[in-house]
Amino acid sequence: MIKKLNLLFLLCASTTMFAQQVEFEEYQLDNGLDVIIHQDNSVPVVTVGVMYHVGAKDEAPGRTGFAHFFEHLLFEGTKNIERGEWFNIVAANGGSNNANTTQDRTYYYETFPSNALELGLWMESERMLHPVINQVGVDTQNEVVKEEKRSRIDNAPYGKIIYATGINKYMFDKHPYKNSVIGTMQDLDAAELEEFKAFFDKYYGPNNATLVVAGNLEMEETKAMIKDYFGPVKSKPEVERVQITEKPITETIKATEYDSNIQIPIKAHVYRIPGMSERDSYVMSMISSILTDGKSSRMYKRMVDDEKVALQVLAFPRPMEDYGTYIMGALPLGDTPLEKLAEIMDDEVNKLKTELISEREYQKLQNKFENQFVNSNSSIQGIASSLATYHVLYGNADLINEEIDIYRSITREEIKEVANKYLNKNQRLDLDYLPESEKEQK
Template identity: 70%
Template sequence: MKKLVLSLAAVLATATSFAQEVEFTEYDLDNGLHVILHQENSAPVVTTAVMYQVGAKDEEPGRTGFAHFFEHLLFEGTENIERGEWFDIVAANGGSNNANTTQDRTYYYETFPSNKLEMGLWMESERMLHPKIEQIGVDTQNEVVKEEKRQRIDNAPYGAIIYRTGIDKHLFKKHPYGQSVIGSMEDLNAAKLEEFQAFNDKYYNPNNAVLVVAGDIDIDETKKMIEDYFGPIPNKAPVPQRVNIKEDPITETRYETEYDANIQIPVKVFSWITPKNTSKDAYIMDYISSVLTGGNSSRMYKRMVEEEQFALQVLAFNQANQDYGTYTMGALAKGDVELSKLAEVMDEEIVKLQTELISEREFQKLRNQFEAQYVSSNSRVEGIAASLASYYMLQGDTDRINKELDIYKSITREDIKRAANQYLKPSKRLELDYLAGSAPEEGAEGDVEDIEIKDMKMQVNTIYFEDDKDAITPSAEKELTRVANMMIKNPGMEILAETYTDTRGSADYNKDLSQRRANNVKAFLTMKGVEDSRIKAVGRGEDNPVIDCESKKCTDEEYEQSRRTEFTVTKQ
């Protein structure tokens, strides 16, 4: 047995060394198309792939879903490929093909026997040079996308978690990562043919793309064919200029609820914004995800599913994108177990990771796991082609394909502990209750949770404001909705909403700021259906601070205690 283990270790080491050295050639055509070639003659197959730097984040408000829609639309045909024949041509030549879209990019590829390389180059050049953007194609693919949304999200159990439509919108309030990749059917229905044509002209150009050819090729012959097919393609627009939109960090836990009529078992979900894909910490988050929720040997699975048996399953998604990453973890409740119990245990496991180094044995198992995954991902030319395109376009370094394993190997146990403390704070996360059934109608009497009134004061969770801001935070929205529902249920009730600031800034400025905050509280309640005349909103400035920060040096958290709204019932 010892010899067998040593032999397997030797095979893994050899495979890792082989996979790590992915040789490639890269250069630019005169029209700006970046080309990456990887020669691997061990099998008579070749993958031709084009990645365009356009994804869901590039869409205009009110026109979401365009990038994903084009993933489908650009199979409709070209001037030289009849409508509906794309897949037939690929199959008739012994090939396979597919495409996919993310927040950051769109990717198309064909894999053919290597003697059909020219076929793959011709087809992708056709797609780039003169696709047919016609009404019949738009109408056809509109129905295809609608059906895809129904199957994958609307009618699929936990679809809004798997495809993140019920998560990202709560994490990202400014950055377009809050938009779903599949987009809005209303937006697609409203779009005119000219808008689709303009979207194609803006993004699907040589100067916004990378071409990868990987497999059984001759480099010089392939270069000549690429020049023949792609060299003459003009750019219909300059390289798109993107605005770097910064997402405000989450500083207070966001509590949200989503409903799914396709499920019977609820889920407790935690989700955080994490570093982008070029950061070493993004790789550390991969390790953390694996330790906590990565399979049947993970900590949460062993404790929650196997040992204490109050969860049916645990889940995790760690995804590092071009601008930001996200880490999501969750658990499905077993029987009558409360979601709060799941949250409690999930937090306990996070705290262990934050306070204790993982064992050497667990750490080595983790490293071996990621080395094996790395080998597997680069064991076929299709995987290599996708990796080369992604590293170039999304990380700005094609050779990262040969550096990634070293990054994983450089991670220490101390790194894991540090990152868990830095990123997995409760105050930085979304806490989501994913419940069975349909969402209750807003303001419906049956959905009202009574608020205790003591000495005429409403006993709600404190509504805080961010420093020097008057916007209603997501957690405040939840509490204000409770207040609105209570008032709708009790139509004779009237309230005084008093809003305060901390003591930083001048008295006059703080008075004005507190009044703006009070006005926004009132506006939110009236938006929810409470009559304007039933709410008196008063800004009290820096009066009555919760903590005296004039006689001591306060922390940010202590200052925050004073930035609040209090509700007094003036008439019942």
Template identity: 65%
Template sequence: MKKTFFSLASILAMSLTIQAQEVEFEEYDLDNGLHVILHQDNTAPVVTTSVMYHVGGKDREDGRTGFAHFFEHLLFEGTENIENGKWFEIVSSNGGTNNANTSQDRTYYYEVFPSNNLELGLWMESERMLHPIIKQDGVDTQNEVVKEERRLRYDNSPYGQFLFAISEQLFKNHPYKDPNVGYMEDLDAASLQEFQDYFKKYYKPNNAVLVVAGDIEVDETKKMIEDYFGPIPSGPELERSYPTEAPITEATRTQFYDSNIQVPAILTAYRTPGYGDRDAYVLNMISSYLSDGKSSKLYKKMVDDEKKALQIGAINLEQEDYGMYIIFGLPLGETSLDTLLEGMEEEIAKLRNELISESDYEKLQNKAETNFVNSNSSVSGIANTLARNYMLYDDTNLINSEIEIYRSITREEIKEVANKYLKPNQRVEVEYLPKKEEQ
């Protein structure tokens, strides 16, 4: 009886904790099409001001890759009212931090300030949207910055190009085939007018969402938003049309050479559904089952028990149009890449052919609950999630309701989705190898 009471009490406590995590927000549109989301949390004197633009690496013409990532850097150069090179100085001298990042699908800028500098954050983001200075000297400066970033993070980093190696095999038509950072020859060849036209096309209020989260007063914040963003004119409505991919029906195998590594790797990947598709949530759970932690199936089998792998993992890389389900392994000792591949396939075959155990299923559910409780532990994290859920999932309230999707996933559904997407004939295999020595 005592044990039963403890279990019920634990369940109740978890339920109350999850309830307490509910994020309240308000959202609305300005006349110019800018979507606004406000989240008030007065527990700490901090506020995040962020803007997410619906533009990423896939938004490019052939021969002009990498523009969105380039603009992630370029739009810190300066504006008509912010002197060139002073952006970061203004932020830090007012007690704030800021950053930006770009994916294939969106670009995200944000500042975190003491709440008494909310107006400064709004002004700076409105300046970025309305008054950026896009001139040749700034383009030339940031071109060198991007080149150096590519060298450090990708070209000269061990295993830094493994995503490129996968994407160019999974996608033959869709722009996901090209790296988000782009090709340097494309940026070198682009004219100043092309950069200016790109900004005019994509960085407009009707292609963006503004999120203000933290220690705010809602009515006062709304007035400031109207004052700073309301006058910015809308851009043209965007017509998006990306090439589709034919289903993969036969496994392919290729090699990719990286001069920065000594230990080879085997990469295998499957094309999967994009953001918001229920199957993508199931694939996230499969990733957790296979490789989240040392007790996960692949790690325990290949690293601990059989000692065939130095490292092994699986990830469902979600994107807007298509996802990529990737499994990778680094061999230990004389283990061959084919041996690693066989071990990976053995665990995936079990998922296709058998229901996972009740205890493993319960562990997955517990991990989902824990991730949900921890996901909104900071105001800046909440701002990012609200923006992403609105823009890429078309459902801002997923910040509160997404856990119900994971709770509803069954063992039978896990088996069904593994059979749907993770078959041997639906994958690409890449031998990721040390660069051959020139003869």
């Protein structure tokens, strides 16, 4: 059935809004593949994306990094695409492609001129139907992943915070979220070829995937091609989902992490929050914006502009399917003690817990989220990604338009209530993130 949605957005940062109608159709093939098609013939491009409901949390103990590894491995080649030719084919046809992995899902996509739609469908069906998984590809991508880990995490300033490798291990005891998405090189080195093949067989079935096609297309013609290319793929046994409940954090977790790539430390407070589809998670996104989003945020104005105790403030809300984390912190200016930063952060949190934000600040907050919502769906590629994400992780593709209504319905009183519920000292990680040189001095 075709679902007509209203995508509301702001014009020129004003509160004047009008509705743009977006249409998409959802259905399922006999093999369990979920399909979402969005037609927009005003653009000359088309995006073909496949999101598999497998991420780092689905990995076996001692085999971390598999989900992210497959993001690389499945570009190696297929039965009908020679090794090393994937990117050449895409580029030769005027397209672009990429993939990304989170704790919860893996997403592959190509964006082509619209006359190459069939090529995109064929390539993604090739990836699903018969990729070549051999030792040459595993060894090659093992080196690629090692270099990515070195450049993005090991040798990147504040890499343990940006990628949560120095955080989640404290926030989760039993849940696989405690592991990093990129995993450990020891686990990947120790894995046998048959383990990689088994991972594909378990998670890369059509009944664990959602295909999204968006852009300049003809609906019935596209459906026919989807059936031709993806219909023959056999379904696989249903995936058993991770269902692990963490005990609440009831005492402050004190920790220190060191980074050889930094000169300026960070004082960070990290809180565990509900999964991304929970209403409280939406409220926490608004709280994050109030405290640390941009130069007009409360912590920036006070700590950077007014009191000049911080060089910068930061926040990394990390919504995930089962749980989320909210990281807030600051970099000291000059000789400001980290505990001084902690004191001010707590004071700003306490204000949220005891006072309603002003009507003016509330309206500004609403405008900001309106703009963010519009920008996330301002391109065909963005719409495809949003449709896949909302369907796979939230169970409701309609959120591509309806999610903004959730933010609109959040009240000032609710912001105060949720701050009191989650932002408490005995429910957090208190992290000192220091230069490696300070470790040597101790």
